Amino acid sequence: MSEITLTWEILTVIGVVAFAVSGSIAAMEERYDVLGIIILGLVTAFGGGGARNLLLGIPISNLWEQSNLFIIAILSSLFVFFLPNLWFHYIKQWMFFDAVGLAAFSIQGALFAVDMNLPIIAVVVAALLTGSGGGIIRDVLAGRKPLIFRDEIYGLWAMLAGLVIGLGIVSTPIAFYIVFLLVVVLRMLSVYYGLRLPKKPIYRKNPK
Template sequence: MTWDLFNVIGTIAFALSGVIVAMEEDYDIMGIYILGLVTAFGGGAVRNLLIGLPVTALWEQGTLFTIALIVMTFAFITPIWINKWLKWGMFFDAIGLAAFAIQGALFAKGMELPLSAIIVAAVLTGTGGGIIRDILAGRKPLVFRSDIYVLWAILGGLVIGLGIAATTWQLLLLAFAIVTLRMLSVQYRWQLPHRHVKEGNSAIQK
């Protein structure tokens, strides 16, 4: 039941983030639905393909699809929710990141895949939908440019891959840690080292 709750919250959070981007780009209602669904389920679909799960496994999440569609419809007909989403969106997005990253890592772990595959599964499930969303919207993926995001999904995959977290309570603690670290990175604007190449091929480290 705990993971069902995390998955529901994560699905709602990511679906709404897709709706927000679609509205910002002035998409019609079909564009809103497509972008919302891609954000909520795109990462899991890519993960399934890479680790060998049948594509049809995606359609077994009928309840989550229904929840996402209801939430997106409600958001479309009552746009007043946007102000509240902007306030709490980062928090729920962090919960979604934690839930889906851990879920992806557990899928790969259960298939006895190597550590590298477990980490990739965690990253794709936790961040893949957002990356696909931004590409479809013609934007540079924020997960590569803004405050630290992908690193926390990698952390979840690493901890699970090394067997550090296995029991329900350990996984819940891991989820709490990912959410906390993500919110701290937003609050204090933590960033990974990066370089910007200016005209004339002069690289300036930031």
């Protein structure tokens, strides 16, 4: 097994666990039952990969070949569900898990596109969709406005990860892990300092 392949698999497992946990926590905050918690965990963990496959013309059925990852996601969701209330408040800030999933899957999506010899724009979009697609579906199913379109900077970090990978600036396992840490740190700094992209709301006039 090559180092790049090993890096791919490690990032995939990290992303699945992190997003399954974040989806499960969001479900518990919305008072979903155990089945809803598992489903939201699975959708968050694999929604981004499904969106990426649609973009790149890869059969969605390929997701079902990852049975071990589905088991890992289900176990992660059950872990959150059965976690004693005494400890639950320590992980309730699911933004951290969302940042970890964003970082892992954005790199994984970019590597996927690079491996297919796709142009740089496809690499960037693959990173964005893989890193944030599951979170978008999670927020919609949880009745929330998607995180990527509001509040702190989110999708931009995934796009930057895809850009540096697509341009060949990083190409070694250690470099990928550095990018992973940078995306996590930048995402959490966005949350901590409330960094936002510019907005331009449109205010409607009151009808006469």
